[in-house]
Amino acid sequence: MFDLTNLSVHFGPATALREASLTIRPGDRLGIVGESGSGKSMLALCLMGMAPEAATLSGTLTIDGRDMADATERDWQALRARRVAMIFQEPMAALNPLSRVGDTVMDPLRLHLGLSKQAARARALDLFAEVGIPDPEARLRQFPHELSGGQRQRVLIALALACDPDLLIADEPTTALDANVALRITDLLVRLSAERNMALLFISHDLAAVARATSDIAVMYGGDIVERGPTRAVLDSPAHPYTRGLLGARPSATALPRDAKGKRARLPTIPGTVPGMADLPKGCRFAGRCPVELPRCASERPAVTKPGPDRSAICHVPSKEALA
């Protein structure tokens, strides 16, 4: 359905995305994990045809077999109206504070589907019920500030579902929410994806949320998709040193042990900091911070290795356990 081949995004000499390839089929639940500056949001913007004006793009994006290279803004608008929808981190910022949430959800129904006011209202009620908003009749008339953070995110999900998209892009949808609410929103997205056979692109820095929400995962670093594969397989035996570092650095809800002298153990860390877009190493992007680095890593881009079924990693020295 969505097929991305060797997509690169440059800003002058700086690289935001390097030869990213992805395929998204109906009902897929793909997670994109990475830290700030890894290119994960840029990837999402490209799928929506919303790459910044200043960016130079290369590579191909085909949607249902159609090459989008020559797509006009009007084509993209039609696509965004009906095929792709997106939800964001901050639900309050995405809702119009002066508009009742019911009107916000009814607008696209009337504009894109040409429904009458009554039909749009009935559909909005169905959508509110589908995303688990209690007492939808009363909620339709409320303003964003009258709702809790979780309810606001549900309203935005209802809005995103309004025109039956084939792909829902969720960019850090749970980051601003409390842990329990985040869990319920994650589960809601999974349920909607299954019930509607809708593809879900779940972008997050939160590995626990991605593990729960997705069946496949792409790990990004410095504009590269460094590792891809089934979520469970990748998280259980990561092939790329960056994935391993990221998993290790994540605290695991257990107290770090203290030694005999009472000194507490430390969290494993990835040394150094993410370089800026213009200062990334030419070869492997992770060179300079990698614990198993070879001399050629900084200059020579690794080929794609296949550490397992449906898996790939860009690394000169992928983990032996993962390859086994």
Place this chain on the structure above:
Amino acid sequence: MTALVEAKSVSRHYRMPRNHLLRAPEMLTAVDSASFTLNRGETLGVVGESGSGKSTLARMVMAFEAPDSGEIRFDGTDIHALGASDLRRMRQRFQMIFQDPFGSLDPRRKIGWSIAEPLRVTQSEAPSHKTAEALEQVGLRAADADKYPHEFSGGQRQRIAIARAIVTRPDLIVADEAVSALDVSVQAQILNLLMDLQDELGLAMLFISHDLAVVASICDQLLVMQHGKTLEYGAATQILNAPAHPYTKSLLTAAGA
């Protein structure tokens, strides 16, 4: 030896906006008789969602606001009974780190100036060697004192905020969501830094976060709050291994444990 911080049945209420002209406004109980003891060199983790009262508790420990009932003793002294100048002197001994380091650093001042700020409360001329020492303790260079906040990354700015907190050689650091805005790998670096400083300086920490995974990794004791009430309080390992309250269990699930 007395505990460093002792909170006894501390409560705090806020008046809600008036709903009806002729009715008294409703009261919200932000913190409902919370009690804890924090010893020197130890860490108390406070976990809860937004509105649980965890930040209000922190603000009372910092003496930014006073409890309606109960008392908070710092090294045996009731800090809310102190006069203004005594409190100012006492404040050297407890410092706070916030979530957003960019919001807590003056963008027009060199960071050396910002770091020395707590020292200037009690002395007019802050010695620059103290600033330099604090910078090096958080893994930055003494020469960085002459740079401005925008020249640093988010993780480095949080290190600057920590340098400012330790410059007075406090006994207690209150960290309110101090690593929540940071990327996972940076988060681990900052958590390790806090533990290094704790070992080095014998700091006690009140570590507040909505993220149980983060709190759990660095605390000795744990206090779980919801709607102002203390649901669980005790040794961290015990609560994590055998959570008594369903809410704690659900937080553990959310943390991916």
